[in-house]
Amino acid sequence: MSDEPATTKTAKGSSCRHMSRKPCCQGLYRLLFSTRERCTHALLAANVTLLLLGTTLFVVNISILSLDAGDALLQWAYVGMIIDGVVVLISGISGLVLTYSVWGDKGDAFLSSTTLPLPYLAIELTSLVLNALFTLANMALAIKVEINKVFSDDTQFVLEINYVLGFCIFLATLLAHISYHFLLNPRLESRYVATEVDIKTLENDKLMKLWGDQINAAYGTKYIGAWDGHGALSLMKAMKKAMTGGPDSPIPFTRGVVLRIDTKCEKSEMDMKKKQKSGQEDDAKLEPDKMEEGEGGSLAAVIFITVSERFDLASYVTGCCGSVLSSMFGASSCIPILTLRWGVVGFQWPFHGGIFLTRKSDKPIDDMSQVQRALVHWNRVSKTPCNVLMAPCYITQLDSYSFECSHFLNLEVGPSVIVDLRRYHGMEYKTFQRVALKKGNRRNHIGYFEKKGGTYTVSRQFQDFDAKHHEVHASLCGQTAQQRVGRGEARLICPVTPGIVKSLQDNHMKEFRRVFGIRVNVMHH
Secondary structure, eight states: OOBTTEEEEEETTTTOOGGGSOHHHHHHHHHHHSSHHHHHHHHHHHHHHHHHHHHHHHHHHHHHTTTTTTOHHHHHHHHHHHHHHHHHHHHHHHHHHHHHHHHSTTHHHHHTOSSTTHHHHHHHHHHHHHHHHHHHHHHHHHHHHHHHOOSOHHHHHHHHHHHHHHHHHHHHHHHHHHHHHHHHSOOOOOSEEEEEEOHHHHTOHHHHHHHHHHHIIIIITSSTTOOOHHHHHHHHHHHHHHOBOSTTSSSTTEEEEEEEEEEOOHHHHHHHHHHHHTTOOOGGGOOOOOOOTTSOTTEEEEEEEEEEEEEESGGGSOHHHHHHHHHHHSTTSSSOTTEEEEEEESOSSSOSOSEEEOSOOSSHHHHHHHHHHHHHHHHHHSSSOOSEEEOOEETTSHHHHHTTTTTEEEEEOOOOOOOOOGGGTTOOHHHHHHHHSOGGGOSOHHHHHHHTTOEEEEESSGGGTOTTHHHHHHHHHHHHHHHHHHTTOOOOSSOOOHHHHHHHHHHSOGGGOOEEEEEETTEEO
16 A cells, blocks of 8 residues: 555555466456457446336335235335335435446546545445345245235235346446445456566576666656665565565565566467466466576666565464464464555665666656556465455555555645755765754864764674664664554564564675664663
8 A cells, every 4th residue: 555745546446366266257258358449338328227126116115015014024125125225225326426426537536546436345245135125025025925825916916026126236236346346356457477586587687787787767767766676675675585484484475576577469468368268376476588697688677576475463362362363363362364465666764766767768657657566466366365465555666656556545644854965976074064963053064973972883884883783783673663663653564573574684795884873882873
C-alpha cells in the first residue's frame, strides 16, 4: 500500500483469483466487463434504470397510500417502499454523477483515490439492503392478502407491483455494483509477464553481473536514494536466504520473493490460452523469452517482495482482549483467522522501493505501469496471493507517477528524509566537517567521546564491533521497536532477527555493507 513525503500504494482486489470462476461465467464476465468502456456503459445503463424504477416505485406507493388508510400493516408497507424509492433515486443520481466522473479526464485519479469511491459504495449497499428487506416484506404481505381475500384487487395488484419492482431494482443495483467493482479492480493487461526467480539463479554471478549492469544503465544511480544494481541484487539474495517462509524461517512466517519481469512472447500467450481452456489456474509460470547469460534478452525489471504470511491483526487490539484474541486467532495460534498475507514491494529498510527497471524507455511512466500491472497479475493468479500488496516509495520516484495507471490506492504515510552525501564521497571526516557542516557543528565530538571512555567501530566486517554482532543488532532493534509501540506507534511487520543480520553479513557484498557501532560503558547504542 506507496507516499508524499512518502506515499504507499496498495493493489486493490489483489487477493481475488479470477481463474476460479466456471468457464461459462468467466465468458459472460469478459463479454460484459472486458473493457473500461463496457463497464462504464453498464454502470450508466444500470443507474438510468434505477432512476426510472425508483420514480415508478415512489409514484405508485404515494398514490395508493390514502386508499388503504385503515390498515396499519399496509401503511407501513407502502411507506417502506416510498423510502426505498427515495433511496433508489439518490443511488441513481449518485451513480450518474460517478459515471460522469469516471468518463472524464480525471477518471484514473478518482478510481485510484482511497476515499472518493467510498460514498457511492455506501449509498449503493444501503439501497441494496433496504430494497431486499422491503421487497421481501411486500412479497410476504401479498401472499397473506391473496390467502385471506380481505382487501381489494387494487391492493393485491399494488403489492405485486411492489415486489416485482423491488426485484428489478435489486438486479439493476447488482449490475451497477459489479460494473463499479470492475472499474475499481480492472483486469489490466500488461505486455510483460512476471516469473518467480529461485535462489540458484541469484547465485549465478555472471547473470547477476549482467542484470546489475542493466539496472545501472537504466535508472539505477541517477536519482537521490537510488541503489547500485549489483548492490540491490546482492541484498535481494541475502534477504531471500533469510526469509524462507513458514515457522522455521529466520524471520518466522516471512518469505522473500524475487520476480523477473519479461516481455511476453507469442508462445507465452498460446500457453496461457491452453492453460485457461484446460482449467489450470497457475499461469504465473509462463515461460518468458529465453535470456542467455551473455545477452540482454527480454528482461524488463527485477522486483523484490517481502511477504508476511501471517500479519497479525490481533496485535493491534490492546489490553486483555488483545492478548486473548492473539492467543486464540493470532499469528502463533492454531486457528490464525485474524491474520492477513501482507506483501511489501521492496523494503522500508534499507531500500526505498523494490522495482528495478533494466532498460530505458521513451515512455518511462508507461513502462513502469506495465511492470506494476504484471506484478498485480502475478499476485492475482498466485497459489498463495497476498491479501494486501503495498509498494512503498517516495512521490518523486517513477513508481509513484505510474500508480494511477496501474489502479493502486493512494495512501499517505509518515514523512521520510533522504540525505544525499554522494558529493562528499571519499572525504575524510575533518574535510567533511569543514566543507559540509556549519561552523558551530565542527567541534571535535569524536575526541570528546573517546576521552569519556567511549569506543566506536566503522567496518565492513560486522564482527569487528562484536563477535555476536547479529544478536546485539537484533536485540537493539527489538528494544527500539518496543519503545515505539509504547508510544502508540505501529508494530513492525517483519521484526529484525539475528538470522537476517547474519544473512546480511554472510551473503551481502562487502562493498555495499558497513557497520557503525558505538559502545559506552559496555552498553550498546
